[in-house]
Amino acid sequence: xxxxxxxxKFFNDYIEMxxxxxxxxxxxxxxxxxxxxPSFNGKRVLDLGCGFGDLCSLAQNDGASKVxxxxxxxxxxxxxxxxxxxxxxxxxxxxxxxINELNEKFDYVLSSLAFHYVENFNKLINDIKNLLNVxxxxxxxxxxxxxxxxxxxxxxxxxSKIDIENKRYYLISDYNNNGKRxxxxxxxxxxxxxxxxxNIINTLIESGFCIEKIIESYADDEIIKLExxxxxxxxxxxxxxxxxxLIEKNIS
Numbered sequence: 569x570x571x572x573x574x575x576x577k578f579f580n581d582y583i584e585m586x587x588x589x590x591x592x593x594x595x596x597x598x599x600x601x602x603x604x605x606p607s608f609n610g611k612r613v614l615d616l617g618c619g620f621g622d623l624c625s626l627a628q629n630d631g632a633s634k635v636x637x638x639x640x641x642x643x644x645x646x647x648x649x650x651x652x653x654x655x656x657x658x659x660x661x662x663x664x665x666x667i668n669e670l671n672e673k674f675d676y677v678l679s680s681l682a683f684h685y686v687e688n689f690n691k692l693i694n695d696i697k698n699l700l701n702v703x704x705x706x707x708x709x710x711x712x713x714x715x716x717x718x719x720x721x722x723x724x725x726x727x728s729k730i731d732i733e734n735k736r737y738y739l740i741s742d743y744n745n746n747g748k749r750x751x752x753x754x755x756x757x758x759x760x761x762x763x764x765x766x767n768i769i770n771t772l773i774e775s776g777f778c779i780e781k782i783i784e785s786y787a788d789d790e791i792i793k794l795e796x797x798x799x800x801x802x803x804x805x806x807x808x809x810x811x812x813x814l815i816e817k818n819i820s
Contacts, residue, residue, distance in 0.1 A: 569663045570685065570759045573641035581754040586620075593681075595791045596798065597709055597807050600783055601680055604707050604811050608632040611675040614699060616664050616708075617682025621648030624657045627676075636670075638662045668695045675701055679708040681807070684716055684760045687748070689767070693775045700814045706777065712784060712808045716762035717743040736803040768810070776816030783809040 572578050609631035615623045618637030628635045640663040677696050686692050719742045730737045749760045785807040787798035
């Protein structure tokens with residue numbers, strides 16, 4: 569359970585990145601995620617890897633009867649408490665690997681760009697199943713499997729991306745080799761976990777979920793005008809979004 573967001577250098581660099589209005593989170597991930605969300609009026613909502621608490625605030629303002637946000641990072645939880653009405657939202661400093669300790673049920677479980685940090689996906693999905701009411705929803709985004717598959721080559725002369733005639737071609741390796749990836753993102757040694765499509769989808773199905781929507785990230789013309797490099801979403805999407813409904817009985 570790596571906690572990179574409590575590394576001060578990483579956290580400060582992350583804050584600096586997120587404070588810029590033009591970034592992949594604001595222009596690509598967030599709009600697609602928000603379009604998947606239902607009305608939360610009268611519903612109980614759990615946000616896994618809640619970060620700054622933006623989704624928690626959205627659910628609370630939309631009339632959710634209860635909102636709980638959890639995050640492994642103390643820095644993130646403190647930031648969430650500062651930015652949101654803590655009296656109406658419960659923020660817990662807890663890793664996703666321990667959500668089985670929560671003794672309550674929810675109608676919606678949300679997670680934005682956090683599942684690729686969790687090693688045991690089967691346990692995570694089963695824990696979520698046990699926290700959801702039947703006909704409840706899991707809505708999440710994660711790094712796209714094409715993005716996480718790549719294992720950096722030892723030969724640094726090999727480019728990970730090549731531009732030819734205004735198209736971008738990527739070196740893809742180890743796609744069907746699920747498991748740990750150690751990458752550089754603001755700092756060295758960031759641990760993520762790659763899972764191919766079949767692993768992600770079959771885990772959800774075998775746990776009793778019906779998949780209602782899958783979206784691979786894209787950028788429209790307006791976004792590309794703001795940040796031209798996002799045109800390469802057509803060559804390799806950054807993010808994967810899934811909306812799934814629990815249709816089987818909630819048995820631990």
